[in-house]
Amino acid sequence: MYLALRVRKEKAEKLRRKVIRLKVIDKSRRIIVNQGYVEIPVLKKVELEDAEIIEQASPVFAKPRFNFDYVKEKLSDLLSKEELKKFRGGWELIGDILIVNLPDLQKDKKREVGKRLKSLFPKVKTVVSRKAIRDEFRKPEVEIIYGSETITVHKENYCFFKIDVSKLMFCAGNIEERRRMAFISNRNEVVIDMFAGIGQFTIPLAKHSKPKKVIAIEKNPVAFGYLKENIALNELDNVNAILGDCRKVTPERIADRVIMGYFFTPERFLAKAINAIKKHGVIHYHDLAKKDEIEAKEKKLKEVKEIKEIEHRIVKSYAPRVYHVVFDLKVER
Ligand SMILES: C[S@@+](CC[C@H](N)C(=O)[O-])C[C@H]1O[C@@H](n2cnc3c(N)ncnc32)[C@H](O)[C@@H]1O
Structure with missing residues (x-):
């Protein structure tokens, strides 16, 4: 879903400045003129005077700097x-x-x-x-x-990610999923990120959704070091970072939302994620699948008694005919 603010031309410049000040402009898309109106791409729904929030029918993406x-x-x-x-x-x-x-x-x-x-x-x-x-x-x-x-600070959607690219991964192709996670939560939630890495999901979510708490678990001490640095760099006080294997250290029955951002045989970790959820909540379950395998994967997940509803979206193409898919699982016990 590509959101934009639709505004009359004469009001557009003032609104553009405001959207930049509010840190909600989406730099991955261009500002365009469509049927006499200006469309300013935004990262989330915002209500502003003189503007109407719309879903863009034909977004124009900023040209990659590297052709x-x-x-x-x-x-x-x-x-x-x-x-x-x-x-x-x-x-x-x-x-x-x-x-x-x-x-x-x-x-x-x-x-x-x-x-x-x-x-x-x-x-x-x-x-x-x-x-x-x-x-x-x-x-x-x-x-x-x-x-x-090989150490750099990557900036994306008003977040800073310090990383050593010779030791750790930051997948540029997951940008849309990072944007989605940034605004998926709210001030009442407790969120667990079971495979936090350097904070690829934790940082934007903690910064933009401002939940009560994000518990970010990471097993690799090198990634964990950067996770801690990134929490400080982004001046976040709502993140608890835990060094350890999520199978051992994930707390039980305290989360409204769990992110499982690790797509190698994620079924090994599902029971832990379900256990982490309170009475009900959502799990973002990442996996790899060919297009014709997605339905079967959903069916298998539906056999788990706590999983009540499933939606999926494709994050990116991973290998020939293989996709990185995220299943949003509604859980109730
Ligand atoms: C590919 S990175 C993904 C980071 C982030 N979730 C994302 O999707 O961009 C996966 C991370 O999970 C960590 N990891 C793997 N197994 C783990 C486990 N059992 N417990 C905690 N972290 C684990 C790895 O060290 C790595 O940093």
Whole structure:
């Protein structure tokens, strides 16, 4: 759902400034003129004088700053046709670090590509090539091809995320789900984030929804260190961070909402999540599935007696024909 404020042209500039002041403008979409009215993209429903909140029929997305075809063209004198063919997408800009997915190249050539990318994107401080993501901690395997610094602060939806990209993951493709989580809760809720990472969901949710408390659990001490730093960086006083395995440390019967942001065999953790919910609540259950498997997954989840209703949405494409899906489970005991 892409929300926008619809306003008459002569009132648009004043409203735009107000929306920026309120920190609700959605920078991933452009301000557009549609049938004589201006549409200002916003992150959540806001009631403002002279404006009407609408769902945009045809949102226009801000152009990614990194155009892959353009980059390939600019590398065509450095890489052979074969190498260019193997240079696939999957690039990410995290803070001022550019992450690409280079094919196997000689070391010198990689350095040349790194230098060229730096010259194309002068604000980038470091360029890394990411090969694989390993183990349950989701540790990336990266090689620096320009610069040296791998720690950065990524800004998104008025939140700050400090991260070392050589040790931890921040998935740019989950941006819409992070935005959804930011506004999903309210001041009365207790929320548990069972796989908090560096705070990818915890930080925006705690900052924008302002629930009573977010309990953020993380098993990896490195990620946990950044989670603590990010809580401080975002000046949050409603987050309790717990270092440990969520199967052992998740508190029982205190949550209105549980986020299970870890999609490798999540069924192993479901009973713990259900136990964490009070009398009723919602679990955001992440999983991987092919499109034709989603229905069967829903059916299986419905067999759990505490799960009363299920809705799902696709977060992103994960691999050929495999999707990252989030199931919103309404739980009652
Ligand atoms: C891929 S990250 C996802 C972070 C965030 N939820 C998101 O979706 O962007 C998954 C995190 O779960 C943590 N993790 C894995 N198993 C865990 C467990 N049993 N208990 C707590 N954390 C765990 C990993 O260390 C990692 O930081």
